[in-house]
Amino acid sequence: MADARGWCPDLFTPMQSGDGWLIRLKPRLARITVRQAFAVAQVARASGNGLIDLTGRGNLQLRGLTPDTAEHAARQLVAAGLADPDPARERRRNLIVSPLMPAPAVAVAEALATTIECAAWLDALPAKFAFGVSAGRFPLADDQADLLVRPQGDTWRLFLGGHTRDASAAAVPAVALSMVRALPPTRRRPHAAPRAPRPIGPHVVGWHPEAGAFGFGLPFGQLDSGLLTRLASLAARDGDGLLHLTTWRAMLVAGIDPAAVPALRDALDGLVQDPGDPRLLVNACIGSAGCSSGKVDARADALALLRLGVRAPSIHVSGCAKGCAHPGPAALTLVGRGIRDGRGLYGLVRDGRAGDTALADGLDCMQLVGRLGRSADPS
Numbered sequence: 001m002a003d004a005r006g007w008c009p010d011l012f013t014p015m016q017s018g019d020g021w022l023i024r025l026k027p028r029l030a031r032i033t034v035r036q037a038f039a040v041a042q043v044a045r046a047s048g049n050g051l052i053d054l055t056g057r058g059n060l061q062l063r064g065l066t067p068d069t070a071e072h073a074a075r076q077l078v079a080a081g082l083a084d085p086d087p088a089r090e091r092r093r094n095l096i097v098s099p100l101m102p103a104p105a106v107a108v109a110e111a112l113a114t115t116i117e118c119a120a121w122l123d124a125l126p127a128k129f130a131f132g133v134s135a136g137r138f139p140l141a142d143d144q145a146d147l148l149v150r151p152q153g154d155t156w157r158l159f160l161g162g163h164t165r166d167a168s169a170a171a172v173p174a175v176a177l178s179m180v181r182a183l184p185p186t187r188r189r190p191h192a193a194p195r196a197p198r199p200i201g202p203h204v205v206g207w208h209p210e211a212g213a214f215g216f217g218l219p220f221g222q223l224d225s226g227l228l229t230r231l232a233s234l235a236a237r238d239g240d241g242l243l244h245l246t247t248w249r250a251m252l253v254a255g256i257d258p259a260a261v262p263a264l265r266d267a268l269d270g271l272v273q274d275p276g277d278p279r280l281l282v283n284a285c286i287g288s289a290g291c292s293s294g295k296v297d298a299r300a301d302a303l304a305l306l307r308l309g310v311r312a313p314s315i316h317v318s319g320c321a322k323g324c325a326h327p328g329p330a331a332l333t334l335v336g337r338g339i340r341d342g343r344g345l346y347g348l349v350r351d352g353r354a355g356d357t358a359l360a361d362g363l364d365c366m367q368l369v370g371r372l373g374r375s376a377d378p379s
């Protein structure tokens with residue numbers, strides 16, 4: 001069991017967090033069956049504290065485990081077909097894909113995943129190095145993967161470190177590995193600039209009639225075992241029996257009859273379904289609710305500030321000055337400093353990062369509202 005930072009947790013390598021140990025599940029091709037979703041929910045409830053994160057790579061993190069329950073959870077999740085039983089193969093499969101890709105892209109991604117799993121020499125890459133396949137109506141951004149594969153007419157184009165190569169579908173895995181092998185070791189590292197975890201993707205949420213799919217955002221990427229069970233039941237009732245995970249803190253259910261959309265909207269009440277929802281603007285880490293460094297309950301305060309009408313083009317509420325949820329600048333950054341009389345206190349940064357010098361400090365939510373003003377329509 002690893003105990004150092006600067007690496008990535010996975011199913012077999014838990015990481016200690018403020019609310020216990022967490023394990024990360026990397027569903028193959030970013031989709032899980034209803035049966036698998038029920039298994040994840042059951043394991044999260046029985047082995048952890050029931051909380052689950054949908055990460056910026058479309059992975060699922062189960063929280064609040066112990067070293068013993070983490071081992072048990074890993075066995076159950078492997079048995080559910082959610083991970084490779086070989087820890088090395090499972091660790092290597094860092095492949096991000098677009099949701100709802102056309103069949104040819106799915107085939108390319110499948111072949112690439114299998115090749116990555118088998119290439120033991122890839123263990124020398126940094127743990128955060130990511131492969132990506134992007135196709136269809138929800139493409140990945142250029143900076144979401146280190147090596148990115150996109151369709152290019154009748155062929156496929158691979159991008160890595162400023163280099164491009166074209167390949168047939170069958171040749172994509174071999175060309176991808178040769179590009180990585182040709183990269184000087186000093187450049188075999190994830191993007192130098194930290195990728196900002198994306199708030200909920202506005203392009204994903206809502207009804208997509210041409211795809212027969214409905215997307216819904218999970219505020220801060222957080223759900224729990226009860227919600228996951230409910231979502232899986234909806235995918236079985238109204239969809240194709242799969243939950244499609246995205247890298248934008250959102251999921252999609254596909255294969256939906258248009259007549260079922262109103263009932264689905266009702267069933268998803270409380271989640272983000274509208275591209276105008278202000279929760280799309282906000283990044284917030286788990287703060288004191290799940291991190292030992294957290295000075296404030298960042299997510300609860302972020303939602304309170306939105307309810308009170310605080311708006312900005314981008315808002316980052318951070319549990320401390322480390323700024324994990326959004327390493328880049330935001331129009332408005334609030335940095336947790338501590339608690340006074342039960343209320344979180346924040347430093348206020350404009351157009352900057354969590355570690356930047358605050359314009360004002362020690363402000364609680366009401367003082368922040370007084371300083372920042374309310375939008376005319378906080379609904």
Ligand code: SF4
Pocket residue numbers: 285286287288291292293294295318319320321322323324325
């Ligand atoms: S920003 Fe601070 S409180 Fe938030 S997750 Fe990172 S270390 Fe924890």
